[in-house]
Each structure stands twice: as C-alpha cells, then as structure tokens.
Amino acid sequence: MNKCFFMALSLALFSLNVSAQCYTESQQQTWLQKAEASKPVLNKTTHHPVREVKIVADANAFQGFKAVEDGDINDLYSKSFKKKKEVIVDFGKHLVGNVSFKIKDIGPMQDAVLRFKVTFGEIPSDLGLPVEPYTGSLSRGWMQDFQCDVSYDGCYTFNRRITARYMKIEAVGTSIYSDFCFDNITFEATTSAGKSKAQLASTTPQIFKDIARVSENTLKDCMQGVFEDGPKRDQRLWMGDLYLEALANTASFKEYNLTKRCLYLLAGLANPDNGLLYSNMVEYPKPHAQQTFFVDYALSYILTLNDYLKATGDTETARDLWPVVKNQINTILAKAIDNNHLYANTGYQYKGMMVSIVFFDWAPVTLDNHAAIQGLLAHSIDCAYNIAKVIGKTDDVKAYPATAKQLRKAGYKAYWDAKKQIVVSGKERQESYTATSWAVLGDLIKGNEAQKAIRNVMQSNTAIKPGTPYANHFLVAAMLHCGMNSEAKKYVEDYWGGMVRLGADTFWEYYVPDNHLFSSYNGYTLLNSYCHAWSCTPIYFIVNYPEIFQK
Structure with a gap:
C-alpha cells in the first residue's frame, strides 16, 4: 500500500x-x-515447481498476459540448461517464504562461477511487463529480480523472503568447458x-x-x-x-x-x-x-x-x-x-x-x-x-x-x-x-x-x-x-x-x-x-x- x-x-x-x-x-x-x-x-511447507510455462500476451487476460504450459518440467532436472538458457516455472499456487536452488554437473565438473538472472512474479504480468525504465514512486528494491552467482558447491539461497507463484531463471554467465542442469528448486513456504x-x-x-x-x-x-x-x-x-x-x-x-x-x-x-x-x-x-x-x-x-x-x-x-x-x-x-x-x-x-x-x-x-x-x-x-x-x-x-x-x-x-x-x-x-x-x-x-x-x-x-x-x-x-x-x-x-x-x-x-x-x-x-x-x-x-x- x-x-x-x-x-x-x-x-x-x-x-x-x-x-x-x-x-x-x-x-x-x-x-x-x-x-x-x-x-x-x-508453519512451514515445502514446494517444488509443478510445470514449465511461458508468458504470452492475451488481450482478454488480466493486465494483458497469461501463463500457458510449455515444455516438460522433468527436462529441467536432466537436460542441459546451458543450451536451454531460460525457463519460467510455476509452483502451482501463490507462496510466501524462502527459495533456494541447486545445480548439478552434466559431464565435466563446474569450473567457474555461474551467473543467473532470476525474477519472481505473483501473476503472469509480473513477468510480462518490462521492469525498466523504472518509474515507480516507491523503492526499486521492492522488485523481485536478482543476480545470482553460484559457486562450486552448486547451491544458492535467496537472502530475502520471496512472495511469488512464478520464477523465471535466465543463464547469463556460463562456462564453455562444463554443462549443468538443476538438481532441485525449493520454495519453503511460511504462514502462522x-x-x-x-x-x-x-x-x-x-x-x-x-x-x-x-x-x-x-x-x-x-x-x-x-x-x-x-x-x-x-x-x-x-x-x-x-x-x-x-x-x-x-x-x-x-x-x-x-x-x-x-x-x-x-x-x-x-x-x-x-x-x-x-x-x-x-x-x-x-x-x-x-x-x-x-x-x-x-x-x-x-x-x-x-x-x-x-x-x-x-x-x-x-x-x-x-x-x-x-x-x-x-x-x-x-x-x-x-x-x-x-x-x-x-x-x-x-x-x-x-x-x-x-x-x-x-x-x-x-x-x-x-x-x-x-x-x-x-x-x-x-x-x-x-x-x-x-x-x-x-x-x-x-x-x-x-x-x-x-x-x-x-x-x-x-x-x-x-x-x-x-x-x-x-x-x-x-x-x-x-x-x-x-x-x-x-x-x-x-x-x-x-x-x-x-x-x-x-x-x-x-x-x-x-x-x-x-x-x-x-x-x-x-x-x-x-x-x-x-x-x-x-x-x-x-x-x-x-x-x-x-x-x-x-x-x-x-x-x-x-x-x-x-x-x-x-x-x-x-x-x-x-x-x-x-x-x-x-x-x-x-x-x-x-x-x-x-x-
């Protein structure tokens, strides 16, 4: 408010x-x-993505965007993400809590820090509308878009509480010598x-x-x-x-x-x-x-x-x-x-x-x-x-x-x-x-x-x-x-x-x-x-x- x-x-x-x-x-x-x-x-409950989606323009949808199923969620955990480069996952419901993810090597070991851009959305238009240029009257810090650097342990936990249903992951810095997929993506939801x-x-x-x-x-x-x-x-x-x-x-x-x-x-x-x-x-x-x-x-x-x-x-x-x-x-x-x-x-x-x-x-x-x-x-x-x-x-x-x-x-x-x-x-x-x-x-x-x-x-x-x-x-x-x-x-x-x-x-x-x-x-x-x-x-x-x- x-x-x-x-x-x-x-x-x-x-x-x-x-x-x-x-x-x-x-x-x-x-x-x-x-x-x-x-x-x-x-109270805490653990949730994982239930499907992959893409955000598409639709004049009849709220704010002009909707999420439609796209791809196989199982591929996220077995196929090269370096080739895929980008995914939007749907947790199936609105959640509040702590998010973490882990990657695993496919072939040669990880030999460099990996960089991702991750953006969360409560509704499809959160991922459909452009963030920039930022013209909001409140702090830019409220936006849930992050740069994530993943070191050799392959683990990343967001350092603030997340509120979202959708999670967009983009690979923006990968090694030419190694490949990877995801091991897990976890949303630990909280409520009293x-x-x-x-x-x-x-x-x-x-x-x-x-x-x-x-x-x-x-x-x-x-x-x-x-x-x-x-x-x-x-x-x-x-x-x-x-x-x-x-x-x-x-x-x-x-x-x-x-x-x-x-x-x-x-x-x-x-x-x-x-x-x-x-x-x-x-x-x-x-x-x-x-x-x-x-x-x-x-x-x-x-x-x-x-x-x-x-x-x-x-x-x-x-x-x-x-x-x-x-x-x-x-x-x-x-x-x-x-x-x-x-x-x-x-x-x-x-x-x-x-x-x-x-x-x-x-x-x-x-x-x-x-x-x-x-x-x-x-x-x-x-x-x-x-x-x-x-x-x-x-x-x-x-x-x-x-x-x-x-x-x-x-x-x-x-x-x-x-x-x-x-x-x-x-x-x-x-x-x-x-x-x-x-x-x-x-x-x-x-x-x-x-x-x-x-x-x-x-x-x-x-x-x-x-x-x-x-x-x-x-x-x-x-x-x-x-x-x-x-x-x-x-x-x-x-x-x-x-x-x-x-x-x-x-x-x-x-x-x-x-x-x-x-x-x-x-x-x-x-x-x-x-x-x-x-x-x-x-x-x-x-x-x-x-x-x-x-x-």
Whole structure:
C-alpha cells in the first residue's frame, strides 16, 4: 500500500501540550512483553515447481498476459540448461517464504562461477511487463529480480523472503568447458495460519466457494509474525489492514493470539506523550513504528479490539488496552471537532503541501473525507462504549452516547442532500462510494434513506468509485447494514468474483474493473501487491451471513 508518501513525513497529527505521559515506559514495555508472549511459530511447507510455462500476451487476460504450459518440467532436472538458457516455472499456487536452488554437473565438473538472472512474479504480468525504465514512486528494491552467482558447491539461497507463484531463471554467465542442469528448486513456504475452521453449507454456490478459498489463501499468506498488509510489499503491520484481517480471521483460522499480538505491539509502540497510535509498524530486527498518524486507522484499532473482545471474551486484554482506546477518541474529539460537532481537520499543511491524514482509499480521484470520517468516528465511539460496558468502564465515558448522537445529527444535516437523496462531502459536495458507505455504517443516515443513498451514488456518473478492495469491503458492509442483502451478494460476486474469473489465487491490492493497470505508485503497475490483506474479507461475509451467501 502506498502509504510511504506519508511515512516520509514525520508528522505530529495533533500538537498537544501535555504535562505528563499518557502511557508510562513500564506500561508500554509490559504491552510489548505480552506481544512477544503471543508470537506465533511459523508453519512451514515445502514446494517444488509443478510445470514449465511461458508468458504470452492475451488481450482478454488480466493486465494483458497469461501463463500457458510449455515444455516438460522433468527436462529441467536432466537436460542441459546451458543450451536451454531460460525457463519460467510455476509452483502451482501463490507462496510466501524462502527459495533456494541447486545445480548439478552434466559431464565435466563446474569450473567457474555461474551467473543467473532470476525474477519472481505473483501473476503472469509480473513477468510480462518490462521492469525498466523504472518509474515507480516507491523503492526499486521492492522488485523481485536478482543476480545470482553460484559457486562450486552448486547451491544458492535467496537472502530475502520471496512472495511469488512464478520464477523465471535466465543463464547469463556460463562456462564453455562444463554443462549443468538443476538438481532441485525449493520454495519453503511460511504462514502462522493453521487449518481453517470455516465450513460452508453444501448449498453454497460454486462462485462463493471459490471466493472463500481465495480469501483464505490471501489471509493465510499475510499471516506471518504479524498480520502483514502485503507479504511482497510493504511487509508490515498497518492498522487499517489489521482490522479487516482480524475480521476474516474470526471467520476462518481463528488464530486469536495473532490478533492479540498485533494489538499489544501497536499499543507498546504508541506515542507515549499524546497517546496516539502510529499507523504502522515493522517487526524486524525488533518491533518499531513508522511515526505517522492516520486518523481513520487509529479509530480502526478500536474496531479491531471490539471485534476481538466479542470473538474471544478476553476482558483482560481489553482492560489492558482500554487507555489506548480512550486516548484515540478523546484526542480526536478535543482536537478535530468544531463547534458544529463536525470533524474539521482532514488535511495538514506541511511545507506548503497538503497532506491527507485521513486515508480511507486510494481512489482514482482524490477523496473528500469529511462525511466518511464523521461516520467512522460515531461508529468508533459506539464500539468504544461497547468495550467499556463489557469491562465495567462506562463511568470513564459517560458522555460517549450523547457525543455520538451529536455527531450523527450534525453529520446528517451537513452531508445528506435530501433533495437529491444522496450523500455529499466537503465544500464541493463531492459524491463518492466511500462517503456513502461510512455515512451508512456510522448511522448518519438510516433505513430507506440509507438504501437510497447507496443506490443513487452507484447510479451517479460523477461519483468517485473505490480504487481498492479495502474501500469496497465497507461498501458491502454498508449494504448489509441497511438490509440491501441481494445487492451485497451480487457486489461480492461481481467484484471479488471478477478477480477469481481473471485467475486470482490470492486477492489483489488494487482492482478497478474498468482499469486493470490502475496503480497509485506513479502508475507503475509492477509495484502493486497481488496478495494484499485488505482484500481478504469476503470469507467474513460468506461465513457470517450464510442466509445470503451460502444459498
């Protein structure tokens, strides 16, 4: 996810004058210790290529390329590769882990270092599209293309974790005096997921069985030492992705200790002075945070803890982390809500450049997020109050129900266009799927008006559509929230099913049905992640709404 633009800016979201720390060093160290105690053991499985393929252009395939079987995989282990020079192998499924290969002599012994160029791809276009000239807005280092020098022992192990299904090997430096073939190519895949607990009814339509399978594959490959956003890129824990991963996990693998670990890690690395949570963290060499703040992500932490509490009944963890919940809500209410009870701080001026601190989506057009954050804040206050009720802390937040009511009343007045029966946001009265989704989920609008709002925005020629599965998740959730069950079913089938029909074995970071090459990384599609956590949630819908998706 291209949040690195924000990471480059060490921003303080709200400047606070604090006389004492919100969290003590001892408190945060205890949280980090509890996170470490919940660290999973990675499950490992060994995989080998199942076939040789070639990547061919196909206008009907996703991004214009497909893989077709080509050659005999057994030849790789018996015939001269010096003559063959190049091969693309298919492991048969998307994998995350460690890759190694070994060559063996054919005839005279190896008498020189051999040089290979190896490129990995999650999908066929990763190997079909040219890497150069590199025009991406993120580090060139994310690209999975390597120069490999193989010495006399014939062995090579890649020095970083690989995320791929396809592996292209090119011989670029061989000896005229010796020859070789491959002895083995091994992909040792890792995940902290166990066996899925999800059981679908026999009446479930095949397309939803397929969507559920790909959802679980996506989540599984993102479940490493933390819930990662993307195992190829960014390889870190983002709070927005965490919420959706936790939802999908409760419906499938039920690895609740991983959710617990992530909640404690984020709390242990929070800003101790103002209490705010940093938007993301990296696990190695030791857990550390990128010191940036996304308001909607800070609020999503509350949603995650609330879901975790409902799923596990773990009141001890909820009590531990209750100060973190309060600090997110109270700080935002104090610093970003105006006298009209509207969220009024969706942008931050930094060196003459407007930087969004409310994310929600990488839409094809810049979103106005006033209506969306208004709805999310009201919903988050409800979730915080629910946590308080379960752990006996309602005295801390007596004003929350009244505050949420004020936010909803103000949001309805400001963002509901009763004449057009549509949600609008900001001074330009922008129409978008995301603003509508959160106006519904936050109960700024309800009932028939909520249904009309969704139907009208989807019929609008000017409304901004989502750019990511992340935003599309909340659209489906909004449909279900207001009783648009058949529309929600069709949307999941069309959107996530669209990826399945295009050959996805894990769901993608971006999917814009009418623009398969969409990327927020300066248009450089090869930087896109094709196994991304925020796309994994159809399994949550399919399991939790069986009367809709399993019949």
